[in-house]
Amino acid sequence: MAVSLVTVDRPETGQRGGRVDAVWDWVQVLSGLGLALFLALHTLLTASVLLGASVLNAVAGALEAVHLDTLAHWIVPVLFLVHFAAAARKVPFRVREQRALWAQARMLRHADTWAWIFQAASGMAVLLLGVMHMWTTINAGAIEAAASAARVQSGGWVVLYLLLAPLGQAHAVIGVYRAGVKWGFIQDACRAQAVRLGLYVLAGGLVLSLAALVRYATL
Amino acid sequence: MARTLTFHIFRYNPQDPDSTPHMQDFVLEETANMTLFIALNRLREEQDPGLMFDFCCRAGICGSCGMVVNGRPRLACQTKTKDLPETITLLPLPVFKLIGDLCVDTGTWFREMYTRTESWIHTSQPFDPAKEEARMDNAVAEAIYEMERCIECGCCIAACSTARMRPDFLGAAGLARIARFAVDPRDERTDKDYFELIGNDFGVFGCMGLLACEDVCPKNLPLQNQLGFLRRKMGITAVKQLLGR
Numbered sequence: 091m092a093v094s095l096v097t098v099d100r101p102e103t104g105q106r107g108g109r110v111d112a113v114w115d116w117v118q119v120l121s122g123l124g125l126a127l128f129l130a131l132h133t134l135l136t137a138s139v140l141l142g143a144s145v146l147n148a149v150a151g152a153l154e155a156v157h158l159d160t161l162a163h164w165i166v167p168v169l170f171l172v173h174f175a176a177a178a179r180k181v182p183f184r185v186r187e188q189r190a191l192w193a194q195a196r197m198l199r200h201a202d203t204w205a206w207i208f209q210a211a212s213g214m215a216v217l218l219l220g221v222m223h224m225w226t227t228i229n230a231g232a233i234e235a236a237a238s239a240a241r242v243q244s245g246g247w248v249v250l251y252l253l254l255a256p257l258g259q260a261h262a263v264i265g266v267y268r269a270g271v272k273w274g275f276i277q278d279a280c281r282a283q284a285v286r287l288g289l290y291v292l293a294g295g296l297v298l299s300l301a302a303l304v305r306y307a308t309l
Numbered sequence: 310m311a312r313t314l315t316f317h318i319f320r321y322n323p324q325d326p327d328s329t330p331h332m333q334d335f336v337l338e339e340t341a342n343m344t345l346f347i348a349l350n351r352l353r354e355e356q357d358p359g360l361m362f363d364f365c366c367r368a369g370i371c372g373s374c375g376m377v378v379n380g381r382p383r384l385a386c387q388t389k390t391k392d393l394p395e396t397i398t399l400l401p402l403p404v405f406k407l408i409g410d411l412c413v414d415t416g417t418w419f420r421e422m423y424t425r426t427e428s429w430i431h432t433s434q435p436f437d438p439a440k441e442e443a444r445m446d447n448a449v450a451e452a453i454y455e456m457e458r459c460i461e462c463g464c465c466i467a468a469c470s471t472a473r474m475r476p477d478f479l480g481a482a483g484l485a486r487i488a489r490f491a492v493d494p495r496d497e498r499t500d501k502d503y504f505e506l507i508g509n510d511f512g513v514f515g516c517m518g519l520l521a522c523e524d525v526c527p528k529n530l531p532l533q534n535q536l537g538f539l540r541r542k543m544g545i546t547a548v549k550q551l552l553g554r
């Protein structure tokens with residue numbers, strides 16, 4: 091039998107040289123940032139309806155002319171799944187871990203720790219809601235204001251969007267902040283500013299997407 | 310006017326089969342310049358000689374008095390009661406092995422961490438006691454000293470959710486230890502060698518960037534910056550290795 095079948099229990103040194111872990115960490119941050127970039131563009135595209143249905147149709151038409159929509163229809167679901175696979179390695183699925191994390195957060199009352207719990211939970215919610223949303227829109231074909239308005243006005247979808255938009259945006263903003271901290275781009279001296287900037291971006295994104303939803307509901 | 314302080318203190322003696330974990334209340338008159346060190350010693354002298362807690366230097370140097378004060382890990386000897394509300398909750402540091410009440414064993418944890426990080430200068434230079442010490446740039450010496458200021462109180466480990474969920478996570482103190490040797494020109498280890506020690510989920514890639522370590526470290530070590538620095542360094546090392554360089 092091959093040596094590779096043996097797992098050596100070596101607690102005093104932990105596991106050595108985990109190149110796999112490093113690759114997953116790169117995958118996590120790059121897929122997360124890619125999704126965040128996509129979400130920012132997506133928010134702007136949907137919000138263009140605020141300037142009128144014709145504007146949105148024109149923007150969408152321009153994107154479709156260069157097949158950016160088809161590209162997004164392939165890349166985004168792949169990024170989504172890959173990001174989930176990478177992030178799931180850090181999400182506490184076991185009850186023992188969840189208890190420890192919950193006890194820790196309630197003991198510390200520390201904003202960044204709560205933000206991480208929110209991120210793990212919102213990530214799971216975004217996974218479910220996002221898959222439903224992507225499934226319908228990708229199958230629906232062309233992006234049109236009238237089609238989106240019909241979906242929003244059909245009732246059930248508006249509930250989904252009211253959950254998905256804020257959860258997705260908050261997850262993305264916290265995620266970008268965390269990526270900045272983890273990789274050392276946000277240093278201690280500018281942490282407070284980064285938090286403030288993130289909150290402004292989040293507020294702006296929420297206002298845009300909620301206003302767009304109202305516009306779709308009344309279109 | 311002197312306040313009357315109420316202490317909720319965690320009590321449990323794992324050695325005693327009849328003991329169960331519970332909170333016990335103590336009441337004490339506040340005095341001028343009272344620290345938790347003074348308060349706990351008075352409680353032990355005047356109210357319960359069996360109360361277990363650790364102190365040594367009472368000057369923020371030895372790192373033995375770390376405990377959770379109203380939810381945050383900190384040094385009891387450096388905590389003035391006047392900065393706290395009238396009700397003070399004291400818990401032992403989580404993650405570490407409980408000796409009893411507020412007393413935990415940080416020593417075993419740090420000993421293991423030092424073994425795992427191989428916390429000594431790795432050099433092939435023979436030691437010559439007669440020779441003058443090699444000179445070092447002042448800025449480098451200061452960068453090393455910045456990390457050497459760690460007093461091993463364990464607060465950053467106790468505050469870290471990752472460490473609490475995963476007992477084999479090296480934690481901020483352990484990773485900062487590596488950062489200390491990484492800037493030391495006398496240590497001949499390369500990024501590849503460090504990668505073998507911390508380039509995994511038990512090391513730097515396990516850190517989720519919650520920054521509780523940064524926010525509680527009583528010696529204000531630049532943990533956030535060092536963790537980011539190490540992640541970039543180790544991330545780049547992994548890419549280089551994959552590209553075969």
Ligand code: HEM
Pocket residue numbers: 118119121122123125126129170171173174177178180181209210212213214216217218220258261262264265266268269272516517518
């Ligand atoms: C499939 C559903 C998703 C799940 C389960 C999920 C989960 C997570 C979790 C738990 C983290 C934190 C990981 C850590 O700190 O180690 C994270 C990070 C991140 N997520 Fe998501 N997420 C999902 C979807 C998304 C989406 C749709 C976006 C973008 C809009 C996004 C953007 C990010 C970013 C930028 C990060 C930071 C990357 C890092 O810290 O390395 N995620 N995600």
Ligand code: SF4
Pocket residue numbers: 465468469470471472480481515516517518519520521522523536
């Ligand atoms: S940044 Fe967070 S996860 Fe990383 S060591 Fe500090 S407390 Fe732990």
Ligand code: SF4
Pocket residue numbers: 458459460461462463464465466481482485525526527528529530
């Ligand atoms: S890094 Fe700070 S909090 Fe952690 S053990 Fe050292 S002195 Fe204590």
Ligand code: FES
Pocket residue numbers: 363364365366367368369370371372373374375384385386387
């Ligand atoms: S008693 Fe030494 S650090 Fe508090």
